[in-house]
Amino acid sequence: MITPPQPTLKTQQLPAHAPVVAVPMCVKHIDGQNYHTVGEKYLTALIDGSGVYPLSFPALGTVLPVEALLDHVDGLLLTGSPSNIAVGHYGGDPDRDDSPQDPGRDAVTLPLIRAALQRDIPLLAICRGFQELNVALGGTLHTRIHKQTGKMDHRGSDGPYDDIYKPAHDLILEADSRFAAIFGATRITINSVHWQAIDRPADRLVVEGRAPDGVIEAVRVKGATFALGVQWHPEYRCIENADSMKLFGAFGDAVRVYATARRSARDAGRAA
Numbered sequence: 039m040i041t042p043p044q045p046t047l048k049t050q051q052l053p054a055h056a057p058v059v060a061v062p063m064c065v066k067h068i069d070g071q072n073y074h075t076v077g078e079k080y081l082t083a084l085i086d087g088s089g090v091y092p093l094s095f096p097a098l099g100t101v102l103p104v105e106a107l108l109d110h111v112d113g114l115l116l117t118g119s120p121s122n123i124a125v126g127h128y129g130g131d132p133d134r135d136d137s138p139q140d141p142g143r144d145a146v147t148l149p150l151i152r153a154a155l156q157r158d159i160p161l162l163a164i165c166r167g168f169q170e171l172n173v174a175l176g177g178t179l180h181t182r183i184h185k186q187t188g189k190m191d192h193r194g195s196d197g198p199y200d201d202i203y204k205p206a207h208d209l210i211l212e213a214d215s216r217f218a219a220i221f222g223a224t225r226i227t228i229n230s231v232h233w234q235a236i237d238r239p240a241d242r243l244v245v246e247g248r249a250p251d252g253v254i255e256a257v258r259v260k261g262a263t264f265a266l267g268v269q270w271h272p273e274y275r276c277i278e279n280a281d282s283m284k285l286f287g288a289f290g291d292a293v294r295v296y297a298t299a300r301r302s303a304r305d306a307g308r309a310a
């Protein structure tokens with residue numbers, strides 16, 4: 039039995055014109071109805087860590103023009119989720135029979151990632167979002183890392199939350215990587231709450247960090263101003279972790295630069 043979710047962390051007051059970051063939601067089935075949800079810790083991490091407004095976006099990609107969303111936002115955050123990307127999107131081995139699926143989310147995030155990268159919108163992808171980034175760009179996944187010879191068990195415990203998201207292993211970063219520059223270090227300690235992981239990284243991804251067992255944990259999109267993916271959970275109690283605040287702070291800085299340019303272009307269009 040998992041103890042109730044962590045208490046809502048203190049959230050700062052944002053300036054009126056703080057930039058806006060889109061956060062695609064997941065579909066949960068409760069009592070026969072669909073609910074569109076997002077974990078609160080991602081929202082408070084954007085507010086407290088990045089200084090931006092989160093804008094949750096429903097997983098209705100088959101009826102909503104997801105690309106139109108990008109005309110109104112300054113960044114994209116792809117959250118984690120217990121659900122897995124449908125294997126059909128990357129041609130991998132059959133997933134476990136009881137693998138939780140979320141086709142509604144798949145239908146939004148995979149095209150949204152490609153569209154955001156075409157516009158060079160700042161993007162931060164976390165856990166499932168990290169895996170979506172790889173699949174959207176043509177990469178593949180392992181569906182059960184703990185079954186791989188020589189790999190650690192990267193799954194979280196059964197609770198309570200502080201145990202699930204406790205520090206689990208080191209992250210070893212390439213010395214010349216964007217992440218090493220953000221953290222000011224080539225080795226940090228991270229949490230781990232995932233069954234799956236990148237198998238073949240997409241051609242556009244630079245692998246910047248791995249776990250001690252070689253599992254890919256940090257990637258950067260080649261040629262993008264700010265498009266980073268992480269397999270761990272920096273959003274969890276973000277304000278209590280210096281490395282997490284550095285990562286969300288760097289994301290917020292990139293979003294503010296993009297927002298300024300977007301507003302200037304919009305104002306110039308109005309003046310014309």
Ligand SMILES: N[C@@H](CCC(=O)NCCCC(=O)O)C(=O)O
Pocket residue numbers: 077117118119120121122164165166167231232233234235271
């Ligand atoms: N289902 C995938 C991705 C794991 C993941 O995103 N875990 C987070 C769960 C809840 C949360 O913190 O948002 C896998 O198992 O690899």
